[in-house]
Amino acid sequence: MHPIILAIESSCDETSASVIRNGKVLNNIIASQAVHQKYGGVVPELASRAHQQNIVMVVKESMEQSGVLKTDLDAIGFTRGPGLIGSLLVGVSFAKGMALGLGIPLIEVNHMQAHVLSHFIEEPTPGFPFLCLTVSGGHTQIVLVRDHLDMEVIGQTQDDAVGEAFDKAARIMEMPYPGGPLIDKYAQTGNPHAYRFPDASMPGLDFSFSGIKTAFLYFVRDEKKKNPGFVEDNLPDICASLQHALVNMLLTRLEKASDQTGIREIAIAGGVSANSGLRKTLKQLAEKRRWNVFIPAFEYCTDNAAMIAMAAHYKFLKKEFSPLDVTPLARMPV
Numbered sequence: 487m488h489p490i491i492l493a494i495e496s497s498c499d500e501t502s503a504s505v506i507r508n509g510k511v512l513n514n515i516i517a518s519q520a521v522h523q524k525y526g527g528v529v530p531e532l533a534s535r536a537h538q539q540n541i542v543m544v545v546k547e548s549m550e551q552s553g554v555l556k557t558d559l560d561a562i563g564f565t566r567g568p569g570l571i572g573s574l575l576v577g578v579s580f581a582k583g584m585a586l587g588l589g590i591p592l593i594e595v596n597h598m599q600a601h602v603l604s605h606f607i608e609e610p611t612p613g614f615p616f617l618c619l620t621v622s623g624g625h626t627q628i629v630l631v632r633d634h635l636d637m638e639v640i641g642q643t644q645d646d647a648v649g650e651a652f653d654k655a656a657r658i659m660e661m662p663y664p665g666g667p668l669i670d671k672y673a674q675t676g677n678p679h680a681y682r683f684p685d686a687s688m689p690g691l692d693f694s695f696s697g698i699k700t701a702f703l704y705f706v707r708d709e710k711k712k713n714p715g716f717v718e719d720n721l722p723d724i725c726a727s728l729q730h731a732l733v734n735m736l737l738t739r740l741e742k743a744s745d746q747t748g749i750r751e752i753a754i755a756g757g758v759s760a761n762s763g764l765r766k767t768l769k770q771l772a773e774k775r776r777w778n779v780f781i782p783a784f785e786y787c788t789d790n791a792a793m794i795a796m797a798a799h800y801k802f803l804k805k806e807f808s809p810l811d812v813t814p815l816a817r818m819p820v
């Protein structure tokens with residue numbers, strides 16, 4: 487069996503489609519939504535509407551580029567959750583319509599599992615078991631991956647996600663959304679030791695980012711009282727120091743997870759894995775600790791349908807299909 491699957495991703499603010507043939511991703515079409523920039527965050531109602539506007543075009547382009555005919559498709563994969571319910575609903579409804587029209591099975595995919603499986607799109611792929619630090623705008627998790635579809639979350643954030651911490655800090659500095667990539671950009675030329683921000687001591691392998699966010703808010707407010715141009719005058723140093731603190735918080739937990747499990751196959755996934763500071767420090771740590779490190783290509787770090795297609799492929803092989811009355815889930819455990 488060499489399944490051909492069309493997959494759709496619409497959990498947040500990216501509308502994406504991908505075709506996969508026998509486990510090989512043929513394309514990855516992504517329409518990003520610029521509409522949220524001026525609001526400082528994703529506005530759910532606008533996201534849902536933009537998905538509706540984009541989905542037909544995105545799917546059409548993915549099918550055309552792949553050279554696959556609709557009648558060649560063996561299944562339709564889609565993101566069931568977690569995510570924004572109105573956004574998910576657009577992808578779920580579209581997938582159902584296509585599956586029903588073509589008389590082929592539906593395959594629901596967990597978005598967080600799919601981020602982990604982005605490591606199987608291109609070589610080299612990690613060996614099992616491995617640890618995956620999944621870091622995005624909505625999640626911060628350390629996942630113990632035993633097999634393609636056998637995963638366990640062994641550490642997670644108790645409040646904000648790390649991407650949220652990046653974005654909120656950027657907003658405090660009056661940068662547009664999403665601010666994570668901008669902080670990364672300014673951090674390149676700054677001194678990471680110019681300012682210190684606190685780490686939160688959490689039990690086990692868990693994270694907390696609400697403390698550093700509040701500390702950063704007061705820090706900027708107090709410094710601006712002394713010098714109203716503080717942020718503009720010191721942008722690279724502020725960004726580099728904040729990024730250093732956030733990356734450190736992530737990697738100390740990852741080191742602890744590796745020590746506890748004895749696993750040295752280490753992967754990162756999710757939007758924040760595009761961060762250059764995280765990538766660089768992880769590579770240094772890999773040398774020091776003799777880790778085998780896996781970092782996905784940029785295109786597969788942020789939300790994309792190729793990773794959904796990959797997950798759908800493995801589920802197809804196990805004949806894990808969904809009923810036609812499947813509903814989206816805002817929360818969905820890995």
Ligand code: KG4
Pocket residue numbers: 498621622623624625648649650652653664665666667670756757758759760761762787788789
């Ligand atoms: O995985 P993703 O595309 O969407 C979610 O599922 O949340 O992740 C988006 C998050 C945003 O918070 C964005 O600011 C962050 O990833 N991000 C970055 C970078 N690129 C994206 N954060 C820091 N540095 C980056 N280079």
Ligand code: ZN
Pocket residue numbers: 597601622756757788789
């Ligand atoms: Zn994501």
